[in-house]
Amino acid sequence: MALSPLAIDQLDAEAWERAKREIEQADSATGDAVLACAYPDGGRGAYEAAKATYIVNDHAANFERARVILQPKQLEFAAAARSCDLPNGPNEIGFGGARGPGKSFVVFAQAALDDCQRFPGLKVLYLRKIGKKAKEQLEDLIRAVLRHTGAEYVNSEVRFPNKSKIVIGHFNTEKEALNYAGLEYDLIIIEETTQLSEKAYKALRLSLRTSKPGWRPRLYNTTNPLGPGHLWYKKRFVDNERKRSRGESYEDKRRFIFATVEDNRVLIALNPEYLAQLEDLTGAPLRAYRYGDWDISAGAYFTTWDYDTHVIDPIDEIPDNWDVWLSMDYGFNHWNVVQLHAQDGDGVIYTVDEIMHRKTPVETIAADIHALLARYGLAADDLPGVLA
Ligand SMILES: Nc1ncnc2c1ncn2[C@@H]1O[C@H](COP(=O)(O)OP(=O)(O)OP(=O)(O)O)[C@@H](O)[C@H]1O
Ligand SMILES: [Mg+2]
Structure with a gap:
């Protein structure tokens, strides 16, 4: 028996114990198999340690009740998403790097299993570029995340018993993406963000509004490098995060998390040929999709350009003998x-x-x-x- 999703404040100690027992007994198609792949060196103990590093108990419980086990990089994203609750916290979280680290999985899981459960009646827009393959992949992902919840997926909407819902929007052209602007959402998720111009991104962001007490409107986005929006995205998220990590002044309302396929041990274990396919790419797609290299446009002129090697702290004084x-x-x-x-x-x-x-x-x-x-x-x- 699967537990139906509950708002966390309804989750009493007995229900929590019951949920934990269920997770422990989870059939091998879900929790246990993922646990073994994602934490090969320490199993449950390693998972518990990673959880303790990143997220609080009630947050983990929301995933575990749906038998979703997050990998460390995904826990880092989930923690950043929760930091949007804080009065001075961020309101835009970017997750971008190579293909395959599990970006779509965690962004959807965070919205569906945590945000939508904590705030009944939450209205979420989940926007991504259309394409037959992309649609099938998304449907698989939705099924994987929601299979142990009481959610329904009908007419491009995921509906939860507590009246929260996720509207799945597809776009082909930027104009189609903008059809979703102007409506009101508590949370917006944009996938493959570099497919959009900065202007369209900002227009969509203006649709974030809320009337829910305690909820701060926010946007989660994912992307790989390359694409028409590569440069603005890099500046807005990647460079901003680099400034933050160097202690320079930065826009405090944004966070960016970087990942590569190595962060998805589940995928590497279950589908090892995926890595081989990425390795088989050449040129800019190899750098973008295999390594998640955001300095790729500089690399178009300087083929050996590398951010870590070629960017240093500012030199304030030049020695006399130089x-x-x-x-x-x-x-x-x-x-x-x-x-x-x-x-x-x-x-x-x-x-x-x-x-x-x-x-x-x-x-x-x-x-x-x-x-x-x-x-x-x-x-x-x-x-x-x-x-x-
Ligand atoms: N925690 C997890 N548990 C089970 N499966 C997972 C988990 N994380 C990721 N996966 C699986 O790994 C695969 C790749 O994940 P996902 O599609 O989220 O990657 P991505 O970073 O969005 O890739 P892309 O760059 O191609 O968009 C999917 O099949 C997904 O279901
Ligand atoms: Mg994806």
């Missing part, structure tokens, strides 16, 4: 770019700073170049020249 010079790529309608470079005694070259102008008179640019040099205690006469 060689220093400027370079300039002149432009008026297009950008005029001036960069300050330095080379240390080992021959390593650093690009220390940069100023950019558009439609700006040369006098202004010249004054800004002097100001740039002054920031490093340099004057034009100190330089051997400018490469233009």
Whole structure:
């Protein structure tokens, strides 16, 4: 017998014990098999430890009651999603990287098994790009997540006994995606977000509104690199998270979680040829889908570009014994770019700073170049020249 979903405040101690017993006795098609694949080195003990690191008991109970066992990266996502409850917490969570880490699974599970259960009457929009294969995959996923709940899936809507619902929206073109804008949702999920422009993404986000006490409207999104929206997504989520981890100023309302197929031990165990298929890709798709490489557009010009190797903490002071010079790529309608470079005694070259102008008179640019040099205690006469 499966337990029907209950709002967590209705879950008394006896029900919790019963749920735990059921999970322990779960048939091998669900919990136990997943547990063995996802936590091969420690089984239940390793799972309990991962849970304790990321999420609170009632949160885990909501998944376990539906016999869903999350993998560590998925627990990290779930924790970020719950942090949206906090008054100063984030309201946009991005989950993006390689193909296959289990992004769609956890984003749907978080909405269906946790958010929709905690807040009766919650209205969720789940939006993804159309395609026959994508539709079948989604239906499999919905069945896998919901099979031990009392939810119904009819007419592209998942309906829960407590009146929460998930509206499944498909789009082919951006215009079709925008058909969903203007309505009101408590939670919006967008899959394959780089298929959309930033303008469309922001328009959809404006449909987030709520009248539920205690619920903060939020958006979860998933994506792989590449796609027409690669650059804006990278800036909004990936670069923002890098700034956060370096202690630089960042937009506090956003979080980003990165993952690769290695984070989905269940998939690797059950479908090892999937990894081989990813390995078989070449060029940009290999970097994007196998490794989840967000620096791929820089890589279009510099094929060896790598964020971890080539980006360092800012250099505030240039040592006296380093060689220093400027370079300039002149432009008026297009950008005029001036960069300050330095080379240390080992021959390593650093690009220390940069100023950019558009439609700006040369006098202004010249004054800004002097100001740039002054920031490093340099004057034009100190330089051997400018490469233009
Ligand atoms: N915790 C889990 N328990 C059981 N199955 C899981 C779990 N996590 C992921 N899976 C399965 O792994 C497969 C890949 O997961 P999913 O489709 O969520 O990956 P994805 O990151 O969205 O991939 P893509 O980049 O292709 O969109 C699916 O078959 C999914 O059902
Ligand atoms: Mg997916």
